Amino acid sequence: MSQAYATEEQVAVAAVRRACHLTSSVFNKLVKNETLTKDDKSPVTVGDFAAQAVISSILHHAFPGDPIVGEEDAADLREPSGKEMKDRIIALANEALTAELGLGDNESWGIGPGQEKTDSELLDAIDRGNHEGGSVGRMWTIDPIDGTKGFLRGEQYAVCLSLIVDSKVQVGVIGCPNLPVDPAHPEKGTGCIFTAVRGQGAQQWTLSGANPTPLTIPKSTPESLNFLESVEAAHSSHSFNDRVSALLNITRPPTRMDSQAKYGCLARGDGGAYLRTPTGVGYKEKIWDHAPGQILVEEAGGIVTDSRGEPLNFGLGRTLGENYGVIAAGKDVHARMLEAVQKALAETKAKV
Numbered sequence: 001m002s003q004a005y006a007t008e009e010q011v012a013v014a015a016v017r018r019a020c021h022l023t024s025s026v027f028n029k030l031v032k033n034e035t036l037t038k039d040d041k042s043p044v045t046v047g048d049f050a051a052q053a054v055i056s057s058i059l060h061h062a063f064p065g066d067p068i069v070g071e072e073d074a075a076d077l078r079e080p081s082g083k084e085m086k087d088r089i090i091a092l093a094n095e096a097l098t099a100e101l102g103l104g105d106n107e108s109w110g111i112g113p114g115q116e117k118t119d120s121e122l123l124d125a126i127d128r129g130n131h132e133g134g135s136v137g138r139m140w141t142i143d144p145i146d147g148t149k150g151f152l153r154g155e156q157y158a159v160c161l162s163l164i165v166d167s168k169v170q171v172g173v174i175g176c177p178n179l180p181v182d183p184a185h186p187e188k189g190t191g192c193i194f195t196a197v198r199g200q201g202a203q204q205w206t207l208s209g210a211n212p213t214p215l216t217i218p219k220s221t222p223e224s225l226n227f228l229e230s231v232e233a234a235h236s237s238h239s240f241n242d243r244v245s246a247l248l249n250i251t252r253p254p255t256r257m258d259s260q261a262k263y264g265c266l267a268r269g270d271g272g273a274y275l276r277t278p279t280g281v282g283y284k285e286k287i288w289d290h291a292p293g294q295i296l297v298e299e300a301g302g303i304v305t306d307s308r309g310e311p312l313n314f315g316l317g318r319t320l321g322e323n324y325g326v327i328a329a330g331k332d333v334h335a336r337m338l339e340a341v342q343k344a345l346a347e348t349k350a351k352v
């Protein structure tokens with residue numbers, strides 16, 4: 001008998017690899033008019049739309065009945081003013097869907113030579129990401145370019161995909177085109193894919209699908225422990241993390257990195273803990289920003305909770321609802337971190 005979710009994992013890896021191929025190639029070609037501003041002021045590029053079109057198309061071929069919760073929608077691209085950008089996105093998506101990438105190709109997933117899609121098929125694919133989420137049944141989450149700001153800076157970003165079944169993440173895939181394969185050996189180059197299937201462990205692969213390596217979060221010593229945190233202080237308070245770090249007597253400075261690449265780094269032992277403390281009043285974390293990361297860290301032997309120690313709830317819709325902040329760490333570290341976070345939160349409240 002084949003292992004649970006084997007096909008889902010294969011399709012997800014093929015989709016993320018193609019999207020990574022697309023985002024890497026689009027980076028150097030980015031021109032000014034290919035970035036527009038979403039309502040929330042975050043930059044969104046042709047890469048985001050095209051990558052969501054690619055992943056959503058592949059999922060639809062392989063699992064036509066599965067709903068998708070995706071970050072982007074195609075409303076602006078359907079306007080006459082969006083035509084130039086739309087044409088570019090369609091060309092990029094078709095290039096990625098039809099490219100000869102070898103490993104993992106399968107015609108029944110709608111990829112490979114001769115599998116071009118029409119404009120309306122690809123716009124519909126983007127808009128298929130409009131599912132509202134919920135607690136029952138299967139659904140996929142897509143973050144086509146997580147860490148768009150890092151992507152635009154030429155730093156870290158991630159192509160993120162997960163399968164959630166009855167509120168529980170069962171498959172997670174995170175593609176990190178700019179992440180060193182092995183930070184201790186820069187000559188090995190950049191480009192990693194992280195995969196995890198519930199109950200089957202976590203792995204790192206090269207972007208080309210080679211060298212699968214099982215991941216286990218190593219035990220931390222006080223000297224080795226440091227925090228992984230957002231580059232953007234507006235997403236996660238740097239000063240709060242510094243206070244928690246001080247309470248834990250951590251001496252190493254934090255590693256700042258955009259996107260769910262942080263979860264990948266934690267899972268493979270680069271940095272002992274990921275701490276996210278929202279600064280925006282009333283900001284609700286999005287499920288696509290944490291679902292693949294959560295399963296990856298749990299399957300690497302770690303624990304992921306919010307700042308109260310509650311599990312992240314992926315069954316409430318497109319957001320994590322009342323989950324506040326994220327603490328992700330190895331089993332030996334998580335309880336100590338939670339205690340320090342609680343103490344720092346109490347101090348903050350006392351000051352107000």
Ligand SMILES: Nc1ncnc2c1ncn2[C@@H]1O[C@H](COP(=O)(O)O)[C@@H](OP(=O)(O)O)[C@H]1O
Pocket residue numbers: 042071143145146147148149229230231232234235236257258259260278279280283286289
């Ligand atoms: N005020 C805020 N607080 C917390 N997270 C925010 C935020 N505004 C945006 N984000 C989310 O933070 C993500 C990036 O994570 P990180 O800070 O770890 O790099 C963004 O993903 P996108 O880049 O896909 O929009 C976005 O969803």
Ligand SMILES: [Mg+2]
Pocket residue numbers: 143145146147288289
């Ligand atoms: Mg994101």
